[in-house]
Every structure is written in C-alpha cells, then in structure tokens.
C-alpha cells in the first residue's frame with residue numbers, strides 16, 4: 001500500500017542555502033509538504049535539523065550528517081488572514097517579509113515593526129526575532145509544533161518562556177503559528193513599515209552577505225564606566241566598535257564597517273574564517289570590558305551541540 005510519504009524525496013549531498021552564502025552542505029536533505037511526511041523524516045532521524053531561511057545560520061565547512069529538513073513548501077506555507085478579527089494562522093515555512101506585506105495590504109498592524117528581517121515564521125518564532133521596534137512574541141497567540149517523537153502540540157503564548165532572542169522551544173519543530181494583529185489603516189501601517197525599513201537600511205549593512213547580529217546584546221554583570229550600570233542590557237555592536245574591531249578580518253570574513261555586530265562574507269570566505277573572527281572579537285571585548293559575549297548566530301557543525 002502506498003502512503004503519503006512514499007513521495008518524500010531525500011536529496012543527497014545537497015547545498016544548504018544560508019544568507020552568508022558559504023559553508024558545507026547536507027548529506028541528506030528533505031522537503032516535507034505535510035505533517036505526515038515530517039513525521040516520516042523524524043523516523044529516519046530524530047535528531048534532524050530544521051532549516052529556515054538560513055538568515056541566522058552558519059554551517060561548518062564540513063557540512064552536516066544529520067538529516068536537514070526545509071519546511072518552505074506544501075501545507076507548511078499555508079496562510080489564512082482574517083482581516084476583521086486580525087487573526088493570522090500561518091505555517092512555519094511562510095516567509096516573514098511576504099507575510100508582513102500581505103498584512104500591511106490587508107490593513108493589519110503590528111508585524112510591520114519586523115520589516116526587513118529575513119526569516120521563515122518558524123525561524124522567527126525560535127529566535128523570537130525582533131529589533132528596535134518590537135519582537136515577534138508580542139503578536140503570538142499560539143505556537144504549533146511536533147516533538148521528536150512525532151507528537152503534535154499547541155502552546156498558548158502564556159506557556160512559552162519567550163525572552164530576548166530566545167523562545168526555549170529549540171527542542172521542537174515549529175509547524176505553525178497563530179498571530180493576533182490589529183486592524184487599522186493600511187496607509188498608516190505602510191508608513192510605519194517604511195520607517196522601520198529606513199531605520200534598518202541606515203544602521204545595518206543590508207546589501208552585504210551576513211546573518212544579522214552575530215552576538216546577543218549582553219546584560220552587564222558589573223558596571224562599565226561611561227557605558228552602563230550593572231543589570232543593564234547594552235549594545236554588543238557598541239562594545240565591539242569601541243574595541244576597534246570594525247574592519248577586522250580573517251580570510252573572506254570581516255567585521256562590518258556599518259554595524260560592528262555584523263560579520264560579512266566575500267565569495268572566498270569559509271565558515272572557519274567566520275568562526276575564527278567570532279573568537280577574535282569575543283576575546284577583544286572580554287579583554288577590554290570583561291564582558292563575555294554569547295552568540296545569537298546559530299552554528300551547525302558535525303560535532304554538535306544538540307539540534308539548535
């Protein structure tokens with residue numbers, strides 16, 4: 001008897017597409033189109049890794065042996081928008097920028113504050129993507145997910161411990177999300193989107209190959225004179241800039257001149273260059289300010305930390 005997942009094709013030695021445009025590939029990559037196929041992927045490898053837009057991801061030069069799964073097709077890209085209530089139900093593979101545009105056209109406000117962030121909805125949930133104007137968790141009503149045993153779950157917003165650039169949901173595979181947006185005037189919402197985009201374009205190297213901010217903004221344990229008191233969150237980019245790292249490079253990877261928390265890559269860059277540069281920047285900030293920076297960037301390597 002043939003089943004839905006008999007159709008599931010596994011690509012071998014497939015490239016992994018990331019916004020850095022570098023790094024190794026996947027020994028096995030699958031593109032399930034529905035929950036049943038995703039469950040079949042879990043039967044093949046319950047440590048599989050989920051690829052979103054690859055906008056916050058560096059893949060080690062040696063590539064990945066775990067099964068890599070992309071959800072950017074089929075039922076995972078379904079999206080229903082209720083213009084009257086402002087409720088949006090979208091699959092994890094839906095591209096955030098496209099969803100923002102649809103919501104703006106439908107006169108639904110809120111999500112436009114995240115304009116300019118490349119992501120799938122699943123990746124944006126996992127990272128609690130956001131910036132100067134807000135973060136995704138503000139709009140979440142419910143997150144739908146599958147655990148590694150293939151069981152389906154739905155979590156209300158209140159039961160999820162969202163924090164700054166984290167959801168603590170990394171052990172799950174996000175399959176969909178329900179958002180509550182605010183019905184309003186499409187022209188006003190479009191203006192708000194334009195302002196967010198303008199701010200981003202002025203402050204970040206959006207034309208270069210990068211993965212956004214490499215480090216999380218740290219909360220200070222000790223005060224730093226002329227910078228901030230203990231307990232305050234400060235800009236990692238500002239600390240990096242003050243150590244004179246702008247322009248620092250290793251091979252084809254450089255600290256951006258526009259925003260010191262961005263590492264940009266040229267065509268000859270290797271993932272090892274980015275990793276080495278991250279370590280150099282981290283050491284300089286630690287030496288100068290005594291602050292240990294945590295990466296926001298997700299790094300996939302064969303010698304892994306568990307699927308992140």
Ligand SMILES: Cc1cc2nc3c(=O)[nH]c(=O)nc-3n(C[C@H](O)[C@H](O)[C@H](O)COP(=O)(O)OP(=O)(O)OC[C@H]3O[C@@H](n4cnc5c(N)ncnc54)[C@H](O)[C@@H]3O)c2cc1C
Nearest residue numbers: 052053054055056118119120122123124129130174212308
């Ligand atoms: C130019 C540029 C600007 C950026 N600006 C911002 C910004 O302003 N604010 C911000 O927050 N980020 C920013 N980023 C980083 C990036 O856009 C976000 O982190 C985004 O949320 C990543 O989503 P993704 O789909 O690309 O995830 P990926 O990078 O593909 O994956 C990131 C992590 O999420 C996991 N993941 C992805 N999808 C799923 C899923 N369905 N289920 C379970 N796990 C999943 C992956 O396994 C991985 O661990 C920027 C990046 C770039 C390149």
